[in-house]
Amino acid sequence: MTLARLRRQSIGYALIAPAMLVAIVFLFVPMIVSAFWSFTEYNGVRPPTWVGLDNYATLLGNARFQRSFWNTVAFVVMGMGLGPPLGLASALLLNRALAFRGLFRVAFFLPVMTSLVVVATIWKMLYNEGGLINTVLTAFSLPGHGWLSDPGTALPAIVVASVWQGFGFETVVFLAALGGIPRDYYDAAKVDGAGRWAQLRHVTLPGLRPTILFVYIIGIIGSFQVFDQIFVMTQGGPVNATRTLVFHLYDKFNSLDLGEASAVAYFLFVVLASLSWIQFRFFGERE
Amino acid sequence: MNRLTRPAVALAALALAVSACGSAASPSPTSPPATQAPATQGPATEAPVETPAPSIDTTPVTITVWDYYGEATPVKPALDGFQVAYPWITVKYEALDWDSMNEKFAVGVSAGAAPDVATLDMTWIPTLASNGVLEDLSALSGGMLNGAPIAEQYEPGGNEAMQYEGAYVTMLFDFDVYALYYRADQLESKGIAIPKTWDDLRAAAKALAEDTNNDGKPDRYLYQVWPDTFHWAQFLFQNDGSILTADKTAAAFNSPEGVAALEFYKSLIDDGSGIYWGPDQGDQMAAFKDDTIGMFQNGPYVMGLLKSGAPEMAGKWKVALAPYSKQPGSYLGGTGLGIPVAAAHKQAAWLFIQYMLRPEQQVGVFTYAGAAPATTAALESPELTKADPYFGGDAPFGVFLEAMKTATHFPYVKAWSEIQTPTIDDAVAAALLGQSSAQDALDSAAEETNSLLEK
Numbered sequence: 001m002t003l004a005r006l007r008r009q010s011i012g013y014a015l016i017a018p019a020m021l022v023a024i025v026f027l028f029v030p031m032i033v034s035a036f037w038s039f040t041e042y043n044g045v046r047p048p049t050w051v052g053l054d055n056y057a058t059l060l061g062n063a064r065f066q067r068s069f070w071n072t073v074a075f076v077v078m079g080m081g082l083g084p085p086l087g088l089a090s091a092l093l094l095n096r097a098l099a100f101r102g103l104f105r106v107a108f109f110l111p112v113m114t115s116l117v118v119v120a121t122i123w124k125m126l127y128n129e130g131g132l133i134n135t136v137l138t139a140f141s142l143p144g145h146g147w148l149s150d151p152g153t154a155l156p157a158i159v160v161a162s163v164w165q166g167f168g169f170e171t172v173v174f175l176a177a178l179g180g181i182p183r184d185y186y187d188a189a190k191v192d193g194a195g196r197w198a199q200l201r202h203v204t205l206p207g208l209r210p211t212i213l214f215v216y217i218i219g220i221i222g223s224f225q226v227f228d229q230i231f232v233m234t235q236g237g238p239v240n241a242t243r244t245l246v247f248h249l250y251d252k253f254n255s256l257d258l259g260e261a262s263a264v265a266y267f268l269f270v271v272l273a274s275l276s277w278i279q280f281r282f283f284g285e286r287e
Numbered sequence: 288m289n290r291l292t293r294p295a296v297a298l299a300a301l302a303l304a305v306s307a308c309g310s311a312a313s314p315s316p317t318s319p320p321a322t323q324a325p326a327t328q329g330p331a332t333e334a335p336v337e338t339p340a341p342s343i344d345t346t347p348v349t350i351t352v353w354d355y356y357g358e359a360t361p362v363k364p365a366l367d368g369f370q371v372a373y374p375w376i377t378v379k380y381e382a383l384d385w386d387s388m389n390e391k392f393a394v395g396v397s398a399g400a401a402p403d404v405a406t407l408d409m410t411w412i413p414t415l416a417s418n419g420v421l422e423d424l425s426a427l428s429g430g431m432l433n434g435a436p437i438a439e440q441y442e443p444g445g446n447e448a449m450q451y452e453g454a455y456v457t458m459l460f461d462f463d464v465y466a467l468y469y470r471a472d473q474l475e476s477k478g479i480a481i482p483k484t485w486d487d488l489r490a491a492a493k494a495l496a497e498d499t500n501n502d503g504k505p506d507r508y509l510y511q512v513w514p515d516t517f518h519w520a521q522f523l524f525q526n527d528g529s530i531l532t533a534d535k536t537a538a539a540f541n542s543p544e545g546v547a548a549l550e551f552y553k554s555l556i557d558d559g560s561g562i563y564w565g566p567d568q569g570d571q572m573a574a575f576k577d578d579t580i581g582m583f584q585n586g587p588y589v590m591g592l593l594k595s596g597a598p599e600m601a602g603k604w605k606v607a608l609a610p611y612s613k614q615p616g617s618y619l620g621g622t623g624l625g626i627p628v629a630a631a632h633k634q635a636a637w638l639f640i641q642y643m644l645r646p647e648q649q650v651g652v653f654t655y656a657g658a659a660p661a662t663t664a665a666l667e668s669p670e671l672t673k674a675d676p677y678f679g680g681d682a683p684f685g686v687f688l689e690a691m692k693t694a695t696h697f698p699y700v701k702a703w704s705e706i707q708t709p710t711i712d713d714a715v716a717a718a719l720l721g722q723s724s725a726q727d728a729l730d731s732a733a734e735e736t737n738s739l740l741e742k
């Protein structure tokens with residue numbers, strides 16, 4: 001290694017040192033300590049007692065935790081089934097020469113910049129028995145509904161609010177990616193007689209493959225961590241219908257059961273790491 | 288836990304918490320042995336400087352106080368008087384809110400950043416005390432509060448509620464028991480007698496409810512049915528039921544008394560006279576104002592809410608003892624003042640608690656927050672016993688004081704917070720929503736409760 005190269009690397013290490021230090025102190029050390037807690041009975045006051053895999057065994061055998069897991073999966077499936085396609089559709093529309101295109105872009109992105117708590121509060125008001133949604137239904141002689149009180153509609157209602165809040169982000173990401181697909185590809189496709197649908201299928205979607213992968217990885221990770229909306233709108237109810245993994249963690253933490261709370265956190269970590277690996281392995285490799 | 292691992296542990300607690308906030312207490316001198324400060328009389332702002340007992344450490348200290356009362360707090364107005372009375376103690380006052388206090392307190396405790404004094408909901412005490420979070424106030428106080436035995440300054444129920452395994456772990460600052468709030472103007476105009484039994488309540492609720500849009504469903508003057516442990520427990524206790532067995536080792540709420548209580552509670556919805564108060568019902572105060580709610584059971588703090596939120600309804604509401612089936616009964620809760628075991632300045636914190644429990648500060652619980660002070664001396668003060676024009680010239684505090692005599696606090700077991708929410712809460716909601724029968728819902732919750740108790 002030459003002296004000049006060593007000097008260059010030293011400068012690089014010096015520049016990343018502050019960020020590394022912050023990551024070590026505020027991320028890696030707490031993660032390691034939390035991993036240790038997940039194998040202990042610990043309430044934050046008395047010294048932790050080693051219990052091995054008991055916390056994990058208790059969690060996996062707990063019906064309420066299982067319900068939390070499946071609710072989270074349902075939230076992810078519904079959210080990812082609606083959000084990215086909606087983001088892509090709006091990006092395709094906005095990518096065309098529309099009047100007020102800039103205004104629409106801002107309008108779509110505005111909810112993303114709004115606090116989730118504010119968004120959840122607004123949607124809770126919309127879902128109220130005397131709220132806008134029921135008022136409109138009643139105006140059309142349709143019966144109103146207790147959207148958040150009915151275990152059958154509470155989770156879908158939260159999904160709708162979450163998708164509304166988040167799809168603007170996907171729109172902006174897809175818009176940027178659409179700009180990166182060379183026009184030549186479309187011209188060549190047109191010469192070959194491809195219509196709009198064929199262009200979308202054979203040019204746009206393949207060109208967006210890395211972006212779609214990115215959107216789904218980020219979206220799935222974010223959806224698995226859903227909490228704010230649940231906390232504001234339903235507190236996990238009615239009857240566990242909207243209880244999710246992070247809400248379960250929150251409950252355990254509030255009960256000063258830091259051992260089980262940490263086990264939930266690591267269960268979530270393993271699920272997310274596995275899903276991300278699968279996505280990269282089967283969808284990212286072809287890039 | 289040693290000094291090297293403590294910061295890492297604190298960071299891990301913060302990383303784990305969904306929301307976190309804390310404040311570090313200032314460095315601590317060694318706490319002196321238990322002492323008793325002499326009581327003083329007179330308004331808070333004119334409090335004379337205390338002459339400290341020889342055993343009291345008067346080294347200047349700063350104590351941190353966490354208060355969840357909000358804008359109408361009786362704690363903050365007392366600080367100037369405390370500073371005058373105890374000039375060597377500076378109070379670092381931090382206003383929090385009830386909704387987030389529990390998790391912030393948990394984070395503070397586990398991160399080693401607990402306050403010296405905190406307002407704590409009495410329903411949190413079982414979890415906090417059983418986890419060893421709260422200081423033993425019996426040892427710190429020597430059993431004395433402002434110069435008199437603690438037990439003599441509270442009603443028996445309140446005195447019992449402050450103890451965990453025979454030791455005081457909190458001092459009751461305001462109390463919460465349930466009574467029946469009713470629209471007196473409507474009951475009077477419709478010739479409905481104030482309900483005294485469950486049968487009366489069912490008949491009164493039915494006679495009170497109105498269907499204004501003729502859709503076959505009453506929509507005005509309804510009985511408010513909260514799907515939670517607090518509200519159902521009133522009926523359980525009134526039907527001679529209990530939450531756990533006497534030895535606190537198993538669930539007892541799925542007894543025939545408990546099932547009958549839940550079935551009765553549900554019947555108020557089934558016959559159309561009650562309204563299920565779920566998350567999409569909106570603002571409770573709006574429902575009081577627009578006449579959606581005609582009756583409900585709740586604690587004395589709602590008197591303050593009504594007065595400040597609906598002053599135009601003066602004279603329309605009154606309070607009566609809750610109707611019962613076999614015996615009067617209510618849960619007993621409220622706000623306690625507690626000192627975490629990790630508090631830096633326990634002696635100064637205890638002086639602060641004593642100051643807040645003097646009659647003149649206790650009256651502030653009523654005058655500022657509209658809630659019910661806990662000490663008997665305060666309850667007998669003229670401010671609380673005088674007629675209240677808002678409640679039709681009645682003295683409603685007397686009703687709550689009467690209810691307190693037969694009230695029961697929730698069981699002091701380690702798993703209580705999980706037994707209450709979500710276990711029993713879910714059972715009550717499932718039965719009220721018709722997802723399962725009262726018996727099945729309570730049996731399922733009892734099974735979960737038993738496994739929580741075994742843990």
